[in-house]
Amino acid sequence: MSRITVLRLGHRIKRDKRVTMHAALVARAYGANEIIITGDRDDDLIRRIESVTEKWGGSFSARFEDNWRGVIRRFKEAGAVVIHLTMYGMNLPDVIDEVRRIWREGRSLLVIIGSEKVPREAYDLADYNIAVGNQPHSEIAALATFLDWLHEGKEFKKEFSNARLKIIPSPKGKRVVAAGGDGSLK
Numbered sequence: 001m002s003r004i005t006v007l008r009l010g011h012r013i014k015r016d017k018r019v020t021m022h023a024a025l026v027a028r029a030y031g032a033n034e035i036i037i038t039g040d041r042d043d044d045l046i047r048r049i050e051s052v053t054e055k056w057g058g059s060f061s062a063r064f065e066d067n068w069r070g071v072i073r074r075f076k077e078a079g080a081v082v083i084h085l086t087m088y089g090m091n092l093p094d095v096i097d098e099v100r101r102i103w104r105e106g107r108s109l110l111v112i113i114g115s116e117k118v119p120r121e122a123y124d125l126a127d128y129n130i131a132v133g134n135q136p137h138s139e140i141a142a143l144a145t146f147l148d149w150l151h152e153g154k155e156f157k158k159e160f161s162n163a164r165l166k167i168i169p170s171p172k173g174k175r176v177v178a179a180g181g182d183g184s185l186k
């Protein structure tokens with residue numbers, strides 16, 4: 001089955017605590033299967049991501065790896081398509097049809113997001129360097145937009161199995177209920 005993995009490059013424990021956490025939350029909520037984090041090893045961050053999955057369901061996972069080049073190489077060897085989100089790339093509207101076609105044909109995707117400066121080599125290793133508009137903004141915004149365009153909004157209908165908590169959409173206020181193991185309401 002084709003999967004979506006997000007590769008977060010160059011996590012810095014002090015500066016990126018919230019940004020990397022938010023990238024992981026977006027990856028999970030917008031239909032990716034896992035996030036791999038490189039840079040500073042941050043076990044507390046991995047635990048916090050896992051605890052979101054335990055509470056809100058689904059099978060999203062997070063792990064740390066030392067060698068980002070090795071991750072890209074392994075994914076390429078396994079047949080995945082490597083997409084690097086960067087403001088210098090081809091603009092999303094011009095390439096999304098091709099990426100969607102490849103994804104629907106059953107290829108897995110490795111979606112790379114950077115932090116400060118992404119090494120030149122990442123641009124060369126990527127099959128696609130894609131810009132979410134050719135202006136600088138944020139890896140969280142770029143990831144959310146890319147995944148939303150890929151799924152054309154269908155990610156928001158996704159059910160997360162084994163959730164302990166579930167939100168009942170409400171026009172006002174907060175309705176959160178305990179959920180059964182299958183995601184049904186208790």
Ligand SMILES: C[S@@+](CC[C@H](N)C(=O)[O-])C[C@H]1O[C@@H](n2cnc3c(N)ncnc32)[C@H](O)[C@@H]1O
Nearest residue numbers: 085086087113114115131132135137138139142
């Ligand atoms: C602080 S930005 C650094 C901007 C960087 N010079 C670049 O290549 O996009 C950190 C990350 O946000 C993402 N990013 C920022 N703006 C983007 C854009 N317009 N399109 C796609 N990704 C973007 C990239 O993944 C980048 O590595």
